[in-house]
Amino acid sequence: MIRGRKLVAAACALSLLAGCAETAAPAPARTSNRHVSPPAVPAPTLPDGSFDRDRAQALLAAARADKDGADQQKRRDDAQAAVNAWPGDADAWQELADACRATGDQTAADRADYFHGKVAFANTLPMRAAVLGFQTIAQEIPANAKDAEARRMAATRLWSFFDAQDKLRPLRPTPEDPSFAEDYPYGTMLLSGGIIAGILTAAKSLANK
Numbered sequence: 578m579i580r581g582r583k584l585v586a587a588a589c590a591l592s593l594l595a596g597c598a599e600t601a602a603p604a605p606a607r608t609s610n611r612h613v614s615p616p617a618v619p620a621p622t623l624p625d626g627s628f629d630r631d632r633a634q635a636l637l638a639a640a641r642a643d644k645d646g647a648d649q650q651k652r653r654d655d656a657q658a659a660v661n662a663w664p665g666d667a668d669a670w671q672e673l674a675d676a677c678r679a680t681g682d683q684t685a686a687d688r689a690d691y692f693h694g695k696v697a698f699a700n701t702l703p704m705r706a707a708v709l710g711f712q713t714i715a716q717e718i719p720a721n722a723k724d725a726e727a728r729r730m731a732a733t734r735l736w737s738f739f740d741a742q743d744k745l746r747p748l749r750p751t752p753e754d755p756s757f758a759e760d761y762p763y764g765t766m767l768l769s770g771g772i773i774a775g776i777l778t779a780a781k782s783l784a785n786k
Contacts (some may be wrong), residue, residue, distance in 0.1 A: 582634065592598040600601045607784060617709060617712070617725065618710060618712070620712065620736050620737050620739075620740035620741075621733060621737050622737060622741075623734070623735065623737050623741075627662075627737075628662065628663060628664075628738055628741060630662075630663050630664050632662045632663075632754075633659045633662035633663030633666060634659075634663075634752060636655045636656070636658045636659035636662060636673060637655075637656070637659040637668065637669050638653045640652050640653075640655035640656040640673075640676060641672065641674050643655065644675075649679040649680050650680055652676045652679065653673070653676035653677060653679070653680050654729070656669060656672045656673040656675075656676045657673055657676075659672070659673075660673050660689075661734070661782060663738075664696070664731075664734050664735045664738040665699070665700065665735070665739065665742065666696070666739055667693055667696045667697040667700065670689050670690075670692050670693035670696055671689075671693050673689040673693075674686045674687075674689035674690045674693055677689055684723065684724055684765045685724075685727075688724055688727060688728055688731065690733075691728075692731055692735070695710070695711075695714070695735075698737065699711070699735075699739065704742060704744070704745065705743060705745065707739040708736060708740045709745060711732050711733075711735040711736035711739060712736045714728075714732040714735075714736075715729055715732035715735075715736050718732065770774060
């Protein structure tokens, strides 16, 4: 009878230990040397009609038509309006960069080149990744940059644009607080250790009866 109790106790302990081993594995510790993006927050919303692809294409065509004309400022204005109407068009950003160079504004040309590259890359990504990317850019532009406000405005508009184009936006999960295991990876080890110790103590107690 006593031997039977010992076998039952041992079987129970092994079963519970196996369950703990499967569910209580510690989460990887966070590293302090890795860049952490800002947490996702709702994108700014612009009035209805702010983004119009047909209008943007007409404005881009007008800017290209002005390429060899004397009024390069009009070309630049049309290109800027095209970018505003459909920020996700990398060709419009390229036209804006060229138009800014033609008017002698190298700072604006560099800014347009920067966003041309970002938009071209964003268009290869899942929409949600593009949204988070431009959120990060908008929120992390150094305040001492010579054109910080203009870059922030452009990045914010792109953030809003890609968010508005995301058809899966209603399905996004609500951000959750970090789990205990994420914030305290060694805490789960201690907890699981305490559970295992309690199981072994209970098993030993049963075995000795």
